[in-house]
Amino acid sequence: xxxxxxxxxxxxxIEEIKKETGFSHSQITRLYSRFTSLxxxxxxxxxxxxxxxxxxxxxxxxxxxxxxxxxxxxxxxVNFRGFMRTLAHFRPIEDNEKSRNPTASExxxxxxxxxxxxxxxxxxxxxxxxxRDELLQVLRMMVGVxxxxxxxxxxxxxxxxxxxxxxxxxxxxNEFIKVLEKVDVEQKMSIRFLH
Amino acid sequence: MDTxxxxxxxxxxxxxxxxxxxxxxxxxxxxxxxxELQSPGxxxxxFLTLIISLCMLPFFLFESLILNVFHRPGVNRAYRTPQxxxxxxxxxxxxxxxxxxxxxxxxxxxxxxxxxxxxxxEILELRGSANGLRSEPEFEMADIFYFCRRGVESIVDDExxxxxxxxxLESWNLLTRSNYNFRHISLRLTVLWGLGxxxxxxxxxxLRVTLAVTGICxxxxxxxxxxxxxNAELRSxxxxxxxxxxxxxxxxxxxxxxxxxxxxxxxxxxxxxxxNHTTPIDVIILANxxxxxxxxxxxxxLMGMVQRAMVKSSSHIWFERSEVKDxxxxxxxxxxxxxxxxxxxxxxxPEGTCINNTSVMMFKKGSFEIGCTVYPVAIKYDPRFGxxxxxxxxxxxxxxxxxxxxSWAIVCSVWYLPPMNRExxxxxxxxxxxxxxxxxxQGGLVDLIWDGGLKRAxxxxxxxEEQQKLYSKVLVxxxxxxxxxxxxxxxxxxxxxxxxxxxEGQ
Numbered sequence: 014x015x016x017x018x019x020x021x022x023x024x025x026x027i028e029e030i031k032k033e034t035g036f037s038h039s040q041i042t043r044l045y046s047r048f049t050s051l052x053x054x055x056x057x058x059x060x061x062x063x064x065x066x067x068x069x070x071x072x073x074x075x076x077x078x079x080x081x082x083x084x085x086x087x088x089x090x091v092n093f094r095g096f097m098r099t100l101a102h103f104r105p106i107e108d109n110e111k112s113r114n115p116t117a118s119e120x121x122x123x124x125x126x127x128x129x130x131x132x133x134x135x136x137x138x139x140x141x142x143x144x145r146d147e148l149l150q151v152l153r154m155m156v157g158v159x160x161x162x163x164x165x166x167x168x169x170x171x172x173x174x175x176x177x178x179x180x181x182x183x184x185x186x187n188e189f190i191k192v193l194e195k196v197d198v199e200q201k202m203s204i205r206f207l208h
Numbered sequence: 209m210d211t212x213x214x215x216x217x218x219x220x221x222x223x224x225x226x227x228x229x230x231x232x233x234x235x236x237x238x239x240x241x242x243x244e245l246q247s248p249g250x251x252x253x254x255f256l257t258l259i260i261s262l263c264m265l266p267f268f269l270f271e272s273l274i275l276n277v278f279h280r281p282g283v284n285r286a287y288r289t290p291q292x293x294x295x296x297x298x299x300x301x302x303x304x305x306x307x308x309x310x311x312x313x314x315x316x317x318x319x320x321x322x323x324x325x326x327x328x329x330e331i332l333e334l335r336g337s338a339n340g341l342r343s344e345p346e347f348e349m350a351d352i353f354y355f356c357r358r359g360v361e362s363i364v365d366d367e368x369x370x371x372x373x374x375x376x377l378e379s380w381n382l383l384t385r386s387n388y389n390f391r392h393i394s395l396r397l398t399v400l401w402g403l404g405x406x407x408x409x410x411x412x413x414x415l416r417v418t419l420a421v422t423g424i425c426x427x428x429x430x431x432x433x434x435x436x437x438x439n440a441e442l443r444s445x446x447x448x449x450x451x452x453x454x455x456x457x458x459x460x461x462x463x464x465x466x467x468x469x470x471x472x473x474x475x476x477x478x479x480x481x482x483x484n485h486t487t488p489i490d491v492i493i494l495a496n497x498x499x500x501x502x503x504x505x506x507x508x509x510l511m512g513m514v515q516r517a518m519v520k521s522s523s524h525i526w527f528e529r530s531e532v533k534d535x536x537x538x539x540x541x542x543x544x545x546x547x548x549x550x551x552x553x554x555x556x557x558p559e560g561t562c563i564n565n566t567s568v569m570m571f572k573k574g575s576f577e578i579g580c581t582v583y584p585v586a587i588k589y590d591p592r593f594g595x596x597x598x599x600x601x602x603x604x605x606x607x608x609x610x611x612x613x614x615s616w617a618i619v620c621s622v623w624y625l626p627p628m629n630r631e632x633x634x635x636x637x638x639x640x641x642x643x644x645x646x647x648x649x650q651g652g653l654v655d656l657i658w659d660g661g662l663k664r665a666x667x668x669x670x671x672x673e674e675q676q677k678l679y680s681k682v683l684v685x686x687x688x689x690x691x692x693x694x695x696x697x698x699x700x701x702x703x704x705x706x707x708x709x710x711x712e713g714q
Contacts, residue, residue, distance in 0.1 A: 043318050047364060050373060067369055068658060068667040069362035074676050075352060079359040103360055134352055151352065157676030160684060168347045168683070176349070184349075192349055201353045204361055205320040 021049075022093075030094065034101035034121055040206050044100065048093050058090035059083075074155045078134045086139075102130045105203040125190070127202040132189050143184040145169055318365045327678045330354050347683055367656060371563050372663045373602075374595045383594070383615060408614045416461045416613040423457035424510075428517045430454070435520035444550075447521035448499050455496045464618040466493055473624035474498055475553040475583035478546050480575055483585040484647055485557035486565040487598040488605070489612065490587055493620060500555035501545060505529055523551050539578060546580040553583065558640065559660045564597040565589050567654035571644045573636040581627045584643050586651035590619040601663075623650045 022045050030041055049055075051063050064080045065071055073079065083091050083099045091099075101121035119126060135143045135151050148169045156165070176184045176192045184192075335348050383404075430450045437443045459466070474497070475481040481500060483490060494500065503525045506515060515526055525545060531537050545551055558571035565588065576582065589596045594615025598608050612618065625646055630639045641657075648655035 040318075044364070047318060050369070064363065065666070067362055067366050068662050069366045069368065070359055071667045072671040072675055073355055073359045073362070074672060074679065075355040076359055076672075079356060079363075100360070100364065103357070131352060131356060134356060135349075152347065155351070155355065155676065156680040156683060157673055159677050159680035164684075172347055172349065189349065196350045196353075198353070201350070202357060204357065204364065206364075207318060207320055 021045075026094075030097050033094075034097050035104055036097065036101065036206070037208060039208060041097070044097065045093060048096055058092050059096065060090055074157070075134065075151070078137075078151070078154070082130065082133060102127055103202060103204045105205060106199050122203075124198050127198050128190055128193060129186070131202065132186055135184075141186055142181075143189070145173060145182065148172065148184075319361060321361065321365075327354070327675070328682050331679075331682050351679075367567075367654075368658045368662055371567050371569065371656070373564060373599055374597050375564055375566055375591050377591055377595075408616070412463070413610070413614045416463065419457060420461035420609075420613070423454050423461055424514065426457065427451075427454040428513065431517045431521045443521060451495065451499055451518075451522065455492055458492050459496045462489065462492070462612055462618050463616075464489070464493060464496075464620065466496065467621045468497055469621065469623045471497075471624060473583065473626050475500070475585075475624075475627075476581075477551060477553060478549045479553045479581040479583050479627065480542075480546060480578065481553050481555050481583045481585055482558050482571070482575060482643060482647075483555070483587055484565075484568045484651065484653065485559045485562055486587065486589060487562055487596045487608075489596060489618070490557065491555065493587065493622065494555060494585065497622070499552045501525060501552045502555055503527075503542070505532060525554070535574065539574065542575070543578050546578060561660040561663055562598045562600060563660055564599075565591070565653070567656050568644050568648045568651075569656050569658055569660040571640040573640050576630065576636045576640045576643070579630065581629055582639075582643055583627050584625040584647050586623040586625065586647045586653075588621050588623075588651040588653070590621075593617045593619045596620070625650055 022042065027038060027041050030036065031038065036044070048059070051066070052059055053063060053066070054060070061080055061084070064083070065076070070076045070079070083096065085091070085095060098121065104122040106122055106124070132143070133139070135147055137147055137150070149165060152165050152169060160168075173182055173184060176188050178188055178191070179185070331351055331354055335350065427450070431447065434443055434446045434450055437446065481494070483494065491502065495502075499522070501522070501524050502518075504515075504527070506512065506526045506528055515524070518524055519526065523545070525541055527538065527541075542554060545554060554575075556575045558573075558575055559569050560572055563569050594612065594617060596612065596618050603611065628639075628643055628646070630636070634642070645655050647653070
């Protein structure tokens with residue numbers, strides 16, 4: 014029988030996800046349908062293989078890092094809540110959200126959280142610093158075999174030099190934010206979800 | 209004509225039964241008939257069989273008549289009643305009354321994707337640099353945003369994985385299998401749905417199964433008979449008639465309502481007919497209108513019997529499992545077949561696997577290397593009456609056929625496109641892509657360069673390496689550009705590696 018997307022997801026769950034992520038009801042049901050279509054094992058969770066089955070993601074040089082971002086520390090399965098929480102980072106920032114109550118916790122798709130997502134793609138060991146090695150690793154993933162080690166090394170050194178302000182030859186999150194302050198993060202790290 | 213043959217067939221069945229019956233109720237003196245045959249218990253079941261087979265005869269005539277009516281153009285239009293949107297409207301109204309949200313299939317996509325631009329362009333936009341590439345290598349930390357966003361976009365909605373499962377419909381067609389909102393919305397709708405189940409499984413399915421079985425039996429019997437004829441011309445003429453008739457019966461068995469367009473472009477002898485592949489039924493739909501030579505692997509069981517019977521009266525190309533991988537052998541046999549102008553055109557599905565009829569995926573270049581005329585055919589199914597796509601990872605052949613025979617109908621359009629030949633300076637891959645684009649344009653399908661084999665296999669690493677190469681060009685700059693003239697800017701995914709597979713793969 015066809016997938017009964019909306020009947021398997023309870024109304025209370027949809028409400029909770031709505032509050033946590035800010036997606037609308039119809040967006041959540043559609044994304045749930047997508048989640049179930051990726052879930053070949055039909056056990057309500059996605060594994061890394063499920064993601065790697067997407068060809069366009071498999072050819073993305075940073076594909077593995079992006080997949081990693083969905084899985085919490087040390088776990089191999091992600092459920093729908095976790096899936097939505099990660100996707101929420103890519104929701105566009107709406108104007109009416111900016112004037113929200115400042116004491117409420119920051120929404121997942123704020124500029125800072127988007128930057129944190131990107132920062133974590135670099136910072137594999139989660140020590141809140143991008144070391145030279147980590148930077149080199151990401152660079153190597155993005156260029157493959159086309160650039161020599163020395164050239165890549167000098168690119169990494171120059172980048173750290175430009176960004177590092179406190180002289181510890183690694184990039185902290187604040188330094189990262191400073192480097193990217195002119196970049197339109199809201200637009201570049203947002204996906205236009207249709208209603 | 210097929211009604212006549214069917215009637216003859218059933219009549220002969222009846223005769224056999226009647227003879228058996230007469231013998232058993234013979235009026236010869238008891239010494240000539242054995243005692244057990246005279247017992248009344250034996251006679252009754254035989255009578256029943258006779259009555260049932262006599263009743264089946266009008267059934268056949270009745271169904272042929274009814275199904276004949278569907279093939280008239282006027283009724284075709286009437287059959288496509290606005291029944292379906294009504295059902296959806298009813299559901300929406302019901303949902304509003306109860307203040308519930310309806311799940312709407314994402315026919316417009318979940319996300320709005322920007323028109324694809326090259327990797328270079330996007331990264332430069334990201335950096336905000338107005339100049340072109342600089343001579344010294346330059347890297348910005350913001351570059352990863354490009355890959356990051358593309359990656360997450362493909363997680364939410366990608367072009368490939370959704371082609372391997374049945375298309376979602378905008379309005380409900382009263383089949384549970386295509387319904388996402390099935391709740392008790394209104395009594396009337398549920399009653400209608402229940403009635404639909406009764407009709408489909410109680411009336412339509414048995415009739416159709418009977419027809420299908422009859423069609424296959426007739427095919428086996430008649431092709432074997434025709435093979436005994438000595439005169440080659442008469443044999444080929446009769447075999448054509450027999451094949452067409454049996455396929456027509458099979459089409460009726462599925463209640464397939466087919467519209468053929470541009471019949472003047474029908475494939476001729478000495479050519480290859482290529483079509484997009486959605487289901488094994490494609491063969492029946494095309495063979496209903498013309499005779500083709502089929503290409504495929506030798507199967508065992510019932511399929512094997514059918515294959516052997518067909519080969520007796522007309523030439524088809526069946527490969528042993530071991531021969532399939534041998535590209536030269538395959539090419540040679542196909543080449544020999546098209547060189548002989550008396551043989552029928554070959555039917556090939558270059559995608560190699562079933563795709564869900566919303567797109568056309570990469571054509572394998574094998575059939576395009578032979579160098580003969582290619583007759584493209586576009587097949588488009590209307591999913592509202594029954595989705596014909598065969599999801600081979602979900603359903604086996606038998607359950608698939610049962611689902612087909614319990615849908616409302618299979619409605620499709622077939623367009624015969626003008627024949628194409630390979631042009632000067634065009635290699636097989638480019639020719640294949642040109643044919644694919646023509647088929648996609650005619651059928652209203654999305655033209656994809658991805659390989660249909662990705663249904664089961666992993667994507668090859670070489671495509672990732674292409675992306676990496678493009679990015680390193682952005683980093684390192686112009687000096688490399690001058691060395692490489694033929695850089696593929698848009699990362700085309702055409703592979704030379706895919707081995708030729710002309711068999712009707714599923």
